Amino acid sequence: MEFKILKRVVISIFLLSLTISLLEAKTSNYLRHTFLKENRLTLIFKYDVASVKHFTIRGHGVVKHVYDIFDTSLPKTEDISQFKAKGVRAFRIAQFNKKLIRVVIDTTIDDYKGIFTLKGRVLSFILPSDRNILNQPIPKIIKKHHKIVKHKYRFKNRKRYHYNRKRRVKIIILDAGHGGRDIGASGYGVREKDITLSMTLKLKTILQKMGYRVFMTHKRDIFMNLRERTEYANRHKGSIFVAIHANAAPKKRTPHVLYKGIELFYLSVKNSNRVKDRRAVYRGKKLYSRADYRKMTSASKYYNSKILAKVVKSSMLKNIRTKYNVNDKGIKKRDFWVLLATKMPSILIETGYLTNKDEVKRLTDEHYQTLLVEGIANGINSYYGLY
Ligand SMILES: [Zn+2]
Structure with missing residues (x-):
């Protein structure tokens, strides 16, 4: 009975947000x-x-x-x-x-x-x-x-030009959320660190098949702090950084059934307490030079992170919705450390809620995981291949 009421609430919220988005003024210039x-x-x-x-x-x-x-x-x-x-x-x-x-x-x-x-x-x-x-x-x-195909260009001055292998093959850094003693969120006996590692390994395989160079911050279930993760990404000169997580409803907030769906994040430093004096602050310590900070908060990073989040989200939903009904929680801006301290466009994907019975069932399902990471890979591909 209670569930029915909740369902009605969810549906009416959904309809309301749908009407709002339809009413949203479309741009008049064409x-x-x-x-x-x-x-x-x-x-x-x-x-x-x-x-x-x-x-x-x-x-x-x-x-x-x-x-x-x-x-x-x-x-x-x-x-x-x-x-x-x-x-x-x-x-x-x-x-x-x-x-x-x-x-x-x-x-x-x-x-x-x-x-x-x-x-x-x-x-x-x-x-x-x-x-x-x-x-x-x-x-x-x-x-x-x-x-990798070497193209030879012949310019007027007869100088031969080869495409640089490094420039052509994109390096992707994947970060499976949590690991080791940090289990992340949990629900119904499932630990976030296991889900994120399993999905990230799958994602790596698919991206490699597509021809990308892929690095994972960690491939085994080990503990790594956030600073080690971002330093790894910067050291390996990733062209994008993608962190995979799973969510949990806030403990005190019930009912949990309302917390479900996919959510993506990219950087915003507005009102951030991680940023002081144009330095990134980690555990109370000011880190990185101003030049580094400029790279971490550059306009092109914001812009490309936003585009990446958009294409990845729509491609994920498209792929998953061929089989499952999944809630779109949208794209949000946060000052998470992994989004801030990376010098490349970066996003964090919350793949679903471990506190939601239906979602936890799916997230542990091989087939669902594959659909989900295929969607992410396709999105990354279209980010590079350009739409
Ligand atoms: Zn997490």
Whole structure:
């Protein structure tokens, strides 16, 4: 009986949050026209564009220029994938989330800077000019499984250029939460440290099959403090850091049945007591130089951690929901040590609640664990491969 009431409460909370998210004002600015003329791709919006963020991702003989156009939406009628231009392998455009459109220009030109101009509602991308393209053969691209393939580029000055192996193969640091004498959360006789280690080992195998270099802070059930974990990640020069945990409902809060689902975290140092005098504080000690601290709290780290959290979350839910009904607790910002003291984009995944009977059953199930980590791996893959 009590359970029925709870169920009703949960359902009504769910419906309420659904209505709120539907009511949430959608951005009013949208893309009206796109055209390509000579070496210029132009997008014209209904209203002035607030801001555009540009960054590049390199790999597989292609440089991907990514442009995030904030507070805009994409009508179904607008597309750029049909456009062709010299030196451009592909044009792509998509609604990345409710608030922004993402444009991706794949080019084979290494020294193309990806310049764009924004004047009010007119956004123009200056495409690689003939100058860039002269004498530059387009390299063959083998995309399969991120295998290491050396691409030879011949520049005008006859200097041969090899893609750096280190730059091309991404290093991923995985951190199984807890271990050794630190058992983490527990519920129904299941210890968090066992679940996290088992899932992280599975995740490592999948990512390695995809072609990544994967390091685990620890592969056996041993104790490691948080500082050792982040120092390991920094020493191994990870390009991302992913911590796997399982949750427990707060002891005094009942009913536990309300605590369920998947939750992700990335860094925020607002109101943090771990940060003093622009130093990271661990167990009362100020650690790291200001330069280190700048890396740990850089804008690009925040930005990429957020993107990583988003793609991993949606890919996890997508994979799990093919078989199971799972609650989405969303993405939150925290100053957890592992998120702060890593110099690379980092996320922490709470995979479910050990205090919830249904979830603990699933979390100990091999098949469920596989679905879950496959989702994480796919998300990481799309973070690098770009959507
Ligand atoms: Zn934990």
